[in-house]
Amino acid sequence: MKAGTVRRTDFRYRLGLNLRAVVGRSYPRIVGANREPSWIFFEALLPLLGIAAYVFIYQFFGNQAIAVITQSTATAPWGMCGKHACADAGEQAQYLAAVNANTNALVASVVLGGTMVAFWLNVLWSMASQLYWEKEIGNLQLYMMAPMNRMALLGGMAVGGMVMTSMRAVSTLVAGVLVFGVIFQVASPLLLLAVFFATLVALYGLGMMFASLYLLWGREAWNLSALMEEPIFFSSGFYFPLGGLLRIPGWGPAIAIAGSFIPASIGLDALRQLTLGSTAFGGTLWIFDVTTELEILVVMAVLFLILARYCLAYLETLAKREGKLTSRHQ
Amino acid sequence: MSTYWRTFKVAAWLGWEMDSNWTEPWLFVLYSIIKPVAGAFILVLMYVVFVAIGRPAGDPDAFSYMYVGNSFFIFVASVLFGTFQVIQSDREWYQTIRYVYISPISYYVYILGRAASKIAVAAFAVAITLVFGVFFLDVRLHLALIDVPMFLAATILGLAVLLAIGICLGGISFLTAKHTHGLAEGIPGLFYVFCGVLFPLSILPGWGQAVGRAIPLTYWFDLTRRLLAPNLTVNTTLTGYDAPTILLFLLVSSIAFFGLSVLIFKIGEYFARKAGKIDMTTSY
Numbered sequence: 192m193k194a195g196t197v198r199r200t201d202f203r204y205r206l207g208l209n210l211r212a213v214v215g216r217s218y219p220r221i222v223g224a225n226r227e228p229s230w231i232f233f234e235a236l237l238p239l240l241g242i243a244a245y246v247f248i249y250q251f252f253g254n255q256a257i258a259v260i261t262q263s264t265a266t267a268p269w270g271m272c273g274k275h276a277c278a279d280a281g282e283q284a285q286y287l288a289a290v291n292a293n294t295n296a297l298v299a300s301v302v303l304g305g306t307m308v309a310f311w312l313n314v315l316w317s318m319a320s321q322l323y324w325e326k327e328i329g330n331l332q333l334y335m336m337a338p339m340n341r342m343a344l345l346g347g348m349a350v351g352g353m354v355m356t357s358m359r360a361v362s363t364l365v366a367g368v369l370v371f372g373v374i375f376q377v378a379s380p381l382l383l384l385a386v387f388f389a390t391l392v393a394l395y396g397l398g399m400m401f402a403s404l405y406l407l408w409g410r411e412a413w414n415l416s417a418l419m420e421e422p423i424f425f426s427s428g429f430y431f432p433l434g435g436l437l438r439i440p441g442w443g444p445a446i447a448i449a450g451s452f453i454p455a456s457i458g459l460d461a462l463r464q465l466t467l468g469s470t471a472f473g474g475t476l477w478i479f480d481v482t483t484e485l486e487i488l489v490v491m492a493v494l495f496l497i498l499a500r501y502c503l504a505y506l507e508t509l510a511k512r513e514g515k516l517t518s519r520h521q
Numbered sequence: 522m523s524t525y526w527r528t529f530k531v532a533a534w535l536g537w538e539m540d541s542n543w544t545e546p547w548l549f550v551l552y553s554i555i556k557p558v559a560g561a562f563i564l565v566l567m568y569v570v571f572v573a574i575g576r577p578a579g580d581p582d583a584f585s586y587m588y589v590g591n592s593f594f595i596f597v598a599s600v601l602f603g604t605f606q607v608i609q610s611d612r613e614w615y616q617t618i619r620y621v622y623i624s625p626i627s628y629y630v631y632i633l634g635r636a637a638s639k640i641a642v643a644a645f646a647v648a649i650t651l652v653f654g655v656f657f658l659d660v661r662l663h664l665a666l667i668d669v670p671m672f673l674a675a676t677i678l679g680l681a682v683l684l685a686i687g688i689c690l691g692g693i694s695f696l697t698a699k700h701t702h703g704l705a706e707g708i709p710g711l712f713y714v715f716c717g718v719l720f721p722l723s724i725l726p727g728w729g730q731a732v733g734r735a736i737p738l739t740y741w742f743d744l745t746r747r748l749l750a751p752n753l754t755v756n757t758t759l760t761g762y763d764a765p766t767i768l769l770f771l772l773v774s775s776i777a778f779f780g781l782s783v784l785i786f787k788i789g790e791y792f793a794r795k796a797g798k799i800d801m802t803t804s805y
Contacts, residue, residue: 238710248720251587251724
């Protein structure tokens with residue numbers, strides 16, 4: 192047997208092969224996207240409008256609340272402070288400051304949620320659905336025949352996806368600060384970076400796991416991804432602090448706990464605490480302290496990557512057995 | 522004319538099958554309900570959180586304003602997506618656009634037909650969301666019997682404008698890469714911000730209010746809200762227009778946008794053919 196056709200199993204060779212596969216699969220996402228400049232407008236700038244709408248909702252609520260506080264009537268000459276009439280100008284000013292601070296914190300929550308939305312959508316549509324998509328357009332069999340580990344393929348998609356999506360995430364943050372005047376107070380930048388990257392690894396690990404599940408499904412995969420948009424935005428608190436759900440008696444905590452299985456929910460809670468201060472919203476809307484949330488994220492990241500590895504191997508075999516690995520348009 | 526009608530019918534049937542036959546009917550119904558209700562619940566929670574920390578007395582009028590606008594916004598997202606995604610899904614996903622395109626039918630009518638099933642599903646979702654709001658969230662609705670014809674006319678004209686805008690985007694997407702999701706998120710986002718869907722135009726800066734007043738959908742949302750929830754006290758800044766004037770404006774807009782959609786669609790098609798992009802795939 193010629194040296195070139197011998198199946199190499201030594202660690203160094205396999206590592207090099209898989210790293211090349213990671214680079215190879217991430218390359219088209221990074222370079223391909225940049226060769227299509229319209230992508231920046233459609234994928235990074237246009238979606239900012241949806242986030243702006245959520246920002247304006249909080250500003251609308253804030254304006255309505257300020258109008259009530261500043262409106263002088265016969266029974267409440269200093270306006271209304273909560274459910275009672277303000278006692279004097281001092282109490283009125285105190286309530287106004289509280290409304291302004293809360294509105295800023297909620298707007299900042301939306302901006303942070305908006306950055307995470309970008310990554311979550313990328314996980315859904317460019318990670319989870321990607322193998323299904325590759326099957327539909329006929330590339331999957333080529334990947335399956337290639338000698339690299341399938342995890343390297345998914346890893347490449349994840350790296351490419353993260354880089355691609357960072358443009359949109361950064362645009363959202365910049366728009367939040369420059370256009371909406373959001374003020375972030377970062378006390379621990381290293382912890383912030385640790386939480387951010389732990390969230391991303393856990394999210395993309397989940398995406399890898401979904402990708403393998405989607406191998407088995409036909410058109411249900413597309414619809415499942417569509418179904419995991421608004422319901423997840425809601426249950427994971429993308430546009431409001433998740434603690435708000437916990438305050439609703441009965442179904443609220445159940446949905447919040449279910450939503451917490453998506454790493455973005457815990458990650459967002461920690462990021463909000465780190466950028467707004469743990470005393471924001473009176474300190475009543477957080478789930479855990481930041482350290483605990485970071486630990487949970489690290490556990491999730493490891494768990495999802497391991498599960499992705501096993502799911503991929505198992506479901507690839509199952510898909511081959513059921514003859515669904517390359518069947519298109521089911 | 523009969524060719525157009527036949528094309529529309531067959532495309533509508535095809536669209537319905539593509540949308541719904543991937544699962545059992547009960548699961549499809551559930552799927553059609555969960556997405557919009559979850560979307561409404563995002564707003565409910567935003568309101569709950571704000572009331573909890575900023576306004577203990579609550580603001581039911583602001584909530585009803587937002588809820589009704591959001592319910593009807595389901596039409597915007599579905600109809601726009603239902604039209605412009607046809608070209609990209611046929612081109613990139615199913616790769617059947619070359620066969621449909623060379624068949625002796627109007628591709629414009631074919632797209633309208635494909636969007637019809639999305640409109641039907643969206644109408645169902647809007648109804649469910651409104652009923653849910655009235656019974657479980659205390660949303661204040663009151664549609665007088667005398668206003669029903671005007672409400673129906675406004676809805677039909679609003680949908681016509683939406684279809685025309687969707688076709689315009691379809692014409693542009695002949696020339697672009699696989700941007701379905703960016704478009705699906707971004708263009709409705711444009712209307713979400715500028716059309717007074719969730720908050721009155723007065724929240725926007727002056728230039729934003731001017732943009733909003735130039736989009737016909739702003740008037741559609743305002744008229745719909747006036748007819749469905751006439752007792753809301755939120756100042757929409759559009760009180761200077763009475764209901765028949767808005768309806769007339771919607772009629773003129775739908776005709777103008779129809780003409781514009783034909784023009785943009787033809788131009789997009791022409792340049793796509795010239796550049797050989799009709800059946801390109803951009804899967805990265």
